[in-house]
Amino acid sequence: MKKSNLNSTQVNNGSKHLDSTIRETYCNCVIANDASRKIDFLILVIETLQINATDSLLLKAKNIGLSDDFSSRVQFWKMRCSNPLRNTHTLTSLTSEQIDSLVELISHMAENLYPLIRQLLSSKEPKKLSQERWLLFTSRLKALIRKRMNIKRSYIASLLGEDNNEPFRELLVILSLSCGEGGANRLKASLYHQS
Amino acid sequence: MINLSYRFDQNSSSLQISGMPDVSNGDSENTIGILSSWSLKIIGSPLLEGEKEHLDNLMQVILKYSRSYISGIRKTFVSNKKIITISPFGMSHKLLLKSTKEGINPLEIILDDSELSDLTRCMDLLRFDPRFNIRWDINQERPFRKKYILNNQSNSNKNINFLYALIIFSFASTLLILFPTNDKYELQEFTNSSQTLSKPTE
Numbered sequence: 245m246k247k248s249n250l251n252s253t254q255v256n257n258g259s260k261h262l263d264s265t266i267r268e269t270y271c272n273c274v275i276a277n278d279a280s281r282k283i284d285f286l287i288l289v290i291e292t293l294q295i296n297a298t299d300s301l302l303l304k305a306k307n308i309g310l311s312d313d314f315s316s317r318v319q320f321w322k323m324r325c326s327n328p329l330r331n332t333h334t335l336t337s338l339t340s341e342q343i344d345s346l347v348e349l350i351s352h353m354a355e356n357l358y359p360l361i362r363q364l365l366s367s368k369e370p371k372k373l374s375q376e377r378w379l380l381f382t383s384r385l386k387a388l389i390r391k392r393m394n395i396k397r398s399y400i401a402s403l404l405g406e407d408n409n410e411p412f413r414e415l416l417v418i419l420s421l422s423c424g425e426g427g428a429n430r431l432k433a434s435l436y437h438q439s
Numbered sequence: 440m441i442n443l444s445y446r447f448d449q450n451s452s453s454l455q456i457s458g459m460p461d462v463s464n465g466d467s468e469n470t471i472g473i474l475s476s477w478s479l480k481i482i483g484s485p486l487l488e489g490e491k492e493h494l495d496n497l498m499q500v501i502l503k504y505s506r507s508y509i510s511g512i513r514k515t516f517v518s519n520k521k522i523i524t525i526s527p528f529g530m531s532h533k534l535l536l537k538s539t540k541e542g543i544n545p546l547e548i549i550l551d552d553s554e555l556s557d558l559t560r561c562m563d564l565l566r567f568d569p570r571f572n573i574r575w576d577i578n579q580e581r582p583f584r585k586k587y588i589l590n591n592q593s594n595s596n597k598n599i600n601f602l603y604a605l606i607i608f609s610f611a612s613t614l615l616i617l618f619p620t621n622d623k624y625e626l627q628e629f630t631n632s633s634q635t636l637s638k639p640t641e
Contacts, residue, residue: 273582362450366553367531414511420556421509426502426563429580434510436582
């Protein structure tokens, strides 16, 4: 593992070099099994943090020039239905182009929502205020999970049943580390495996 | 000689880079090609300063750690020159900085998740900034091997599952041992039937 991580050094002399390096990086890689689940849950967290997030997501996708998959709510919903934990799960998997687009979109949205994400993750905030924020966040996220996901699945049942906020915190950490260009590369790398 | 200075602010972290264009490399007057000094201010910690080599080491560990953390892996990373270490510290993260000057004790900085992401964002902004034409000694983010992720993720869940399996097995075994068998009854029935069978022959 260490060997594969120590092959290339980075030079800040233009995007062409970076693009080709990124393309080479993903040559012998496959999409991780949990990629669609992870992406759908990250979008769910974005929806929790922002009211009417779907409209914002579609508008952002249009602004950054993403493909036709983001032209309508239905197309977008179809992509998200590749998550096997959804109520309306379709037996499709995300293509690498769709993953690239979704990663870019999540990264941009995370950048917009970074102040909110940071507030939730910070340990320096007043304890009472932090508890109230977490209560509001978890109740909204759990309501969305109950509405969209298959609650008979053990993972979903455990998310809804437990008072432990650790899985939700992990999702917020992923979003906080996904901001910007470097964050998008980091998130993309986490959605693939070396074959 | 033009002296340039750029600053990257992210809530709790502020990274300032000073340098000058490398004219021999064809840098424009707004581009830093030669780094002369840098300083990093993390709220609640002393000001960090150093040379390019130190910044390279800092970037190496922070970016590697964040890359692993986003995949759910929390493990210690040591920089190439072994002057900077980052490791998990409860829910937080411990950054240990050893000075290259003699007689100075190592500096320990505890970062929470928000401070770690602030620092990572500062590093990201720096390495993708087109105003810098500097070769950083850092690696491109790469996907991990499946085995590497499984080996490095926390084993708490695996252990809990094993414990549950052990409890269920011992409970079922005890129940089966205590449950009375009907061997004797079947034996009696067999002897009776043999007697009845033997009667007509007499």
